[in-house]
Amino acid sequence: MVKDSTNNQNLLTLKNIESGYGHVKVLHNVSLKVKKGQIVTIVGANGVGKSTTIKTILGLIKANAGEIKFKGETINGLETYEIVASGIGYSPEGREVFGNLNVYENLRIGAYTVDKKDFSERLEEVYKLFPRLKERKNQEASSLSGGEQQMLAIARALMQDPDLLILDEPSLGLAPIIAEEIFNRLAEINQMGTTILLIEQNVSLALQLSDHAYVMEKGKFVLDEKASVLAENDYVQKTYMGIA
Amino acid sequence: MDLTYILQQILNALSLGSMLALLAVGYTMIYGVLGLINFAHGEVFMIGAFAAMYAITGLGFSLPIALIIAIIASVLVGVILERFCYRPVQGSGDITLFITSLAASIGIRSLFIMFFGSRSLQFPMPEYLQGIRFWGDILITDLNLIIFIFTVLITLALSLFIRNTKLGIAMRGVSYNKETAEAMGINSNSIIVATFVIGSALAAVAGVAWGLQYGNVRPAMGYHPGISGFIAAVLGGIGNITGAAISGFLLGVGQVLFVAFLPSVYSGLRPLFVWIVLFIILFYKPTGLFRSNIKWE
Numbered sequence: 001m002v003k004d005s006t007n008n009q010n011l012l013t014l015k016n017i018e019s020g021y022g023h024v025k026v027l028h029n030v031s032l033k034v035k036k037g038q039i040v041t042i043v044g045a046n047g048v049g050k051s052t053t054i055k056t057i058l059g060l061i062k063a064n065a066g067e068i069k070f071k072g073e074t075i076n077g078l079e080t081y082e083i084v085a086s087g088i089g090y091s092p093e094g095r096e097v098f099g100n101l102n103v104y105e106n107l108r109i110g111a112y113t114v115d116k117k118d119f120s121e122r123l124e125e126v127y128k129l130f131p132r133l134k135e136r137k138n139q140e141a142s143s144l145s146g147g148e149q150q151m152l153a154i155a156r157a158l159m160q161d162p163d164l165l166i167l168d169e170p171s172l173g174l175a176p177i178i179a180e181e182i183f184n185r186l187a188e189i190n191q192m193g194t195t196i197l198l199i200e201q202n203v204s205l206a207l208q209l210s211d212h213a214y215v216m217e218k219g220k221f222v223l224d225e226k227a228s229v230l231a232e233n234d235y236v237q238k239t240y241m242g243i244a
Numbered sequence: 245m246d247l248t249y250i251l252q253q254i255l256n257a258l259s260l261g262s263m264l265a266l267l268a269v270g271y272t273m274i275y276g277v278l279g280l281i282n283f284a285h286g287e288v289f290m291i292g293a294f295a296a297m298y299a300i301t302g303l304g305f306s307l308p309i310a311l312i313i314a315i316i317a318s319v320l321v322g323v324i325l326e327r328f329c330y331r332p333v334q335g336s337g338d339i340t341l342f343i344t345s346l347a348a349s350i351g352i353r354s355l356f357i358m359f360f361g362s363r364s365l366q367f368p369m370p371e372y373l374q375g376i377r378f379w380g381d382i383l384i385t386d387l388n389l390i391i392f393i394f395t396v397l398i399t400l401a402l403s404l405f406i407r408n409t410k411l412g413i414a415m416r417g418v419s420y421n422k423e424t425a426e427a428m429g430i431n432s433n434s435i436i437v438a439t440f441v442i443g444s445a446l447a448a449v450a451g452v453a454w455g456l457q458y459g460n461v462r463p464a465m466g467y468h469p470g471i472s473g474f475i476a477a478v479l480g481g482i483g484n485i486t487g488a489a490i491s492g493f494l495l496g497v498g499q500v501l502f503v504a505f506l507p508s509v510y511s512g513l514r515p516l517f518v519w520i521v522l523f524i525i526l527f528y529k530p531t532g533l534f535r536s537n538i539k540w541e
Contacts, residue, residue: 058427084429096424098417109417113429
């Protein structure tokens, strides 16, 4: 799983992206860079366009203008399954595990683009990271707790050994201690060489974990800084971290 | 009306039940991945029967070869329907899909009436299928038995396939959530095509069985079995493959018993039975007889 971590290389770039739903424009001129090996977070209130940004990257929503490059290749215009197969793992908002499948089958779908002989190897690595999933491998995903479902969503995204892991609100609705456990795993995953792009409402937890962060308001990035700098920023503390 | 009589009727119904089971599984699988009640499924069934009939009488092939030709013909039509009728209107709402499939059904049927007339054409039965055997007082035809065994084997193989293979798991994933499946690297359109291939192949087998059992084919032959197969899919809890297969058998047996218990002047009322079942199901158990809140069991 250890990847060549020549830093400062842009893994993912968004340039002047415009996107939205039908006639409703959500993203205005959004640009973003994720360097190889980094953890980058997008923070912001509900409904400002964070998930739209991610869905546009994945091709679930088509960008109206701008360019998205992944590993040097332009990916906007490709179908979602092609974008994912090029090396992006995705843990969607609300987990979206396949409730009718058991844990093992969910992971097998996550490895859809992977050769059969690599599959068992990946499965072992993912089970090592989330031993609880191994214990529950034959259990239907809909019967898991919220935290376990989140672990499954992340594990499923990791099955194809992605270059970039995108997570939409992984701590949503989880008890703080579970959220912390999930974030510890994310740090571990990053240390093993996977670049991470994160959307998170728990701003203080996210900024602790991240190298770089963007603050989004009304479909635009208003701040773009090192995470440690943003964590000290007065405006961010007041608006997003509840520190007066 | 003794037990022998009832047993005899149930055995007579095995082949009809098998055909309905095969059709119902196709309905339920296609509904699973596309949310579409494919009303043209009865026509895909009819085309299978016609292809086999033509392969035997026109081209002189043996029955097994004719069955393969029937499967190829039905699969082709199923895939063409998906590609050129259903895919263009995907995402424009259930009603649009529903009307499109009705139009396809009526269109294909009318086309066949134009070319072949609405009369029945003879479907030849090879001699080796004409045997009968007695179990005590009960008579059973070899054909009935073969169709039943064949159907059970196909359904078992299919459920193993859906349960254990990568493609089968992907089908269940797509049926649960298409968007998430795409985001896992699955091309949902190719999964939908695969589902149409399987569903149409099953319909072709049912069509050939129908031709053998009743000795003839005609352009409108898909209408009643199509409706019955659809109702069996509803009865099984739509999206539930095992449920659909069992319900197909139940409906087949039910139809035959329904007529058996009525005075013979009412035997034309056989199609009424499935509608009665549909009404009862929709009133009292709209989720079907079998667990159906979880798709693709």
